[in-house]
Amino acid sequence: MLKRLPGGEVRNLVSTTPDTAVVFKPAVVQTPAILTILVFLGRLVAGLVRTLLVHPVAVAVLAVPGVIWVRYGWPTAVAAVTIPGSLLFGWVLADRASFARWIGWRLLAFWRRFWIYRRHWQPVMIVSGLGRHLQGRDYLPRLLRVECDGWADRVTVRMLSGQAVKDWADRTEHLAHGFGSTSCRVAVAKAGRLVLTFPRRDPLAEPLPAVPVPESSTVGPVEVGQCEDGTPYRLKVHGTHVLIAGATGAGKGSWLWSTIRGLLPAMRVGLVQVWALDPKRMELSFGRALFGARYAADPKECADLLDEAVCVMQERADRFAGLQRSHTPTVDDPFVLVLVDEVAFLTAYQSDKGLRQRITAALATLTTQGRAVGIGVMAALQDPRKEVVNIRNLFPDKIALRLDESEQVDMVLGDGARDRGALADHISPVPALGAGIGYVRLETSPEPVRVRAAYVSDADIRAMVAEYGSRSEAA
Template sequence: MRATDRSLDVVAFVSEHFRDIVRRRLSELAGLALLTLGLIGAIALATWSVQDPSLSHATQKPIHNLLGFPGAIFSDLAMQLLGLAAILLLLPETLLGWRLLAHRPVGEKWRGLVWIVATFLAAGFASTLPRIGSWPLPTGLGGVLGDALLHVPALLVGAPLSRLTLIVLSVLFGIATVVTLAIAAGARWPYPRAEQAAADNHHDDEDDDAGDDRASAWLGMIVHALLSWKARIGRWLRGAPRAPQRAAMPAATSGRQEPRFDSFGRVAMPAATEAEEEYEEEPAPRRRAPVRVPPRRIGNGYTLPSLNLLTAQRVSERTTLSKDIIDANAVALESVLGDFGVRGEIINAHPGPVVTLYELEPAPGIKSSRVIGLSDDIARSMSAISARVAVVSGRNAIGIELPNPTREKVYLRELLTGKDYNESAAKLPLCLGKTIGGESVIVDLARMPHLLIAGTTGSGKSVAINTMILSLVYRLSPEQCRLIMVDPKMLELSVYDGIPHLLTPVVTDPKKAVVALKWAVREMEGRYKKMSKLGVRNIDGYNARVAEAKAKGETLTRTVHTGYDKETGEAIYEKEPLDLDPLPFVVVIVDEMADLMMGAGKDIEGAIQRLAQMARAAGIHVILATQRPSVDVITGTIKANFPTRISFQVTSKIDSRTILGEQGAEQLLGQGDMLYMAGGGRISRVHGPFVSDDEVEKVVRHLKSQGAPEYLEEVVAGDPEEDEDGAVFDATGMGLAEGGDLYQQAVAIVKRDRKASTSYIQRRLQIGYNRAATLMERLEQEGIIGQPNHAGKREILIPEEGGQERY
């Protein structure tokens, strides 16, 4: 019985597409029939003649109407009853036929009654107009019904209507006709600024309003013109000058209910309505007016970018799968798995913007690895582009993710206006996108504390980096966050050159990138020294202590031991004043790691390792991206220090295992589809938001208008060749040319071992050849060793341990 039910459901699923085609064709035929009916009626009215035979007039003369006797009867009845307003009888059929033919929503039924009222009012308006000499009927221009409407006020007054009264009635009937026609056609009313947003909350969720706007744009223009003249007349009567128009005030935006899912993916409760603006940035024909978001100002006169610079999602772009389709897919999926010998039941389904997750509860004895290995076969059998299979953590279920027929685009503006971003306590918030259930994913870079990104060309990696950068600049000012961008490809990040958040111009030279990373290491150590002076553990405690001292107007000091009293022998302590300023976060963004590893792999890997291990508390964070996730680029050292990783679509299972430790990334759909692995190793699928190059340029122009960047020359200063083959920390004081711990260690080695050669110093100190050669030259200059003889050996000039030293 169960197999029979499955077969019937599969047949229903297959025939669903056929039924949809039949419905569309019937709709098109009905629309074409109504348009034809409207055209026939228009021809009948256009060729109407009072001499034609009709129900009220018999004659043997030839019929002038092109439609013959039926057309003559219809046109005569319409003209006798409504006069010139008879043309309005054809507009509802024509508009309805156009909507059915174009597969537009039909609209509410009550609008048909409004059409009838508008037709009567139009007849009354026509009857108030003076009759022309060629009018062949004994009634007015509005026919019998129009004259009847004029007799009502005449009966109330008890006297014939005067010319002034006719003018007043003409204006009233005209305005009422235009207003009722606009309501019947679904034209949007030009509300005031504050009231418009409230009205939009009621209409935005209905797609048929968009069709109404396009169908009756001319009616809305007429209403707008009438109201404009009304406002001008009112100002003229009051004698008040016209006030200049102000910018649109912030208004409430429309919202929608998003399903919320618990930790197991089940629908938990309706989500609170989130602010979500459904308007384009610039008003265009056939689109609603935009709701402007006021700019957000912070200290020092800096204004954060406005959300109006980003594109908003329209209601028509949202797509959802019906329950029938989801159930049919679940039945078909069970049948496909049964064909491969996998017994189980689909217990739940979670539709999302891009894919739908089907939870399979396998029968006892079914291995998860067996189902996971069937991903390609499942995609082929379900006629899908790809299928990703993974175990649902914490449950006896296996998740099968299938792409939706229509993909919904995720916009960055939707995430930035959401509650999850605006109420997030993250210090460095990053908008990653939406989960399968439609929930926003906002993560904190400060808690990661570093991020590794991999993905092939076209997978959405560069767009994701742009969204992360915009997430930071939309929340933080240059005083709160500074950026170092490394772009060896000279294409992706060069657009940000000149924004005030940068510490240095966008670095495109791989050799300069090494210098920039070494500067970050030195900056990290310098920050640790400052924090140790205040006795704090991280940058948050440091900034809080400095801000507290400035608020109280006190000077920070520390107690320093300077020596001992010669007479008493007691220790002498002095207070040293500290001139400290708040430290901003520093985010280092490397767009292509492979190019840097090919040029200076040893130095790059050492610097990144040091930053990843220690820079978190100092407020320095690293985002690495590469399009070649191979083991020679993402080494074991880098993977061990980057627990948080993101993988976009890759070419093979090997690349997926390299970046994530498991397969699955090769089954992604591209264009922002990613797998996000948090610090604990838990992997979730996220659909990244889209941001266009035009939006990025708009935001960059705004940032540049806020002020010029304050570059630090020492970030990329220095000759990269001098540090080639040198240790990462040679420039931090351990290998200075004028002396330091490294030189003292070399002297101690030579004095103790009585050996002096460049290779020997290089091996003992574990430094590069160039640095060892520099130390040998200094040892010779200081008289520690002699010049090399014919065999290349040097004489040790200093005595052994315990003897008199010459330095």
């Protein structure tokens, strides 16, 4: 330690040898060698135990043959490896999915933990600013766990004390490129812990064929496409309202028609009615026979249809008051889904001020009071700015397809959605690569989910009209 002189006048010291600088060295405490060795051994044992607990399969694959070789010789070790290897190969041929779940992904996680993440952890953390180098020592977030599945790595980390989730969300590009991935998403596991998702491939790169029409007539969540992890995605429409935003050619029609397709059996038996507003006269008009008399394209007809939906809502509210708090679809009181293909044309770009006010008031009434009595609204638009659609916050569930600007992502999905990985502005504009891909943010979860809606072709719509059109017209 530096000895403090009287008055703190260290700078006024005069050396008796003018050519020699005055150097002050801190006191150095020699650590006993035995203590250093014990600390090293303790850390080594703790690391081995942690590796055994986190990666038991990988440790067994590496350690068991070596132990058998030492104790019983190499012929026994070769046999011990060959026989289980043959059984595992047969397992792969018989049921590859279960083998991957129990063995394959665990071995891959073990390999990628040490070769990809552990090897690059220190430089990526320091360069990205998530780690600190103070007084010759690195303070790094702790790498806790790596899990793999068919499309991505999920890395669990413990943040440094004092760090915030935003510190990591602002550096997703640094993390993605540092670990050799195309993107990175940040999710909170619990206080102080995050889960970083690094995709290894894109399961949604290819267009999806139309989902088969369900056999049962359910109003529950309808299957509209596929999640990024390969599982089917079911969109809830009963008991909520859905807003879909995307640029021209982003695939809004895939979401609309996949939803209609999933509701066809319920429409046939009278449990669901779809009321279609199609001011562009292009998308929904192709299957007009499915909607019967409840189709409108002219702005005045759209306003009248919305007013009729408000009347149905108010009549049900009067009957349900004091008797029930939620809606159960029946033939007498079916679930009514109001589809609006281009809502901005009706609420912002409509030249008739009276019609514009009527339509805006009706949509606001339906989105604030309709879901409790079985009236849902699904609206699609291209421009998500508030001056265009000032009722966008009345939609609990939101879907962001390809957008032109990064700021529009938070306009649609809410503040912080893009920081959590909803990169809707990075979706490819090429229809085959990006049409129908979007990020879904539900009322019940702040984390965006990447989904691709199935493509419903013209031939699919014609087949739907041919089979279900007559029943809808009669209704």
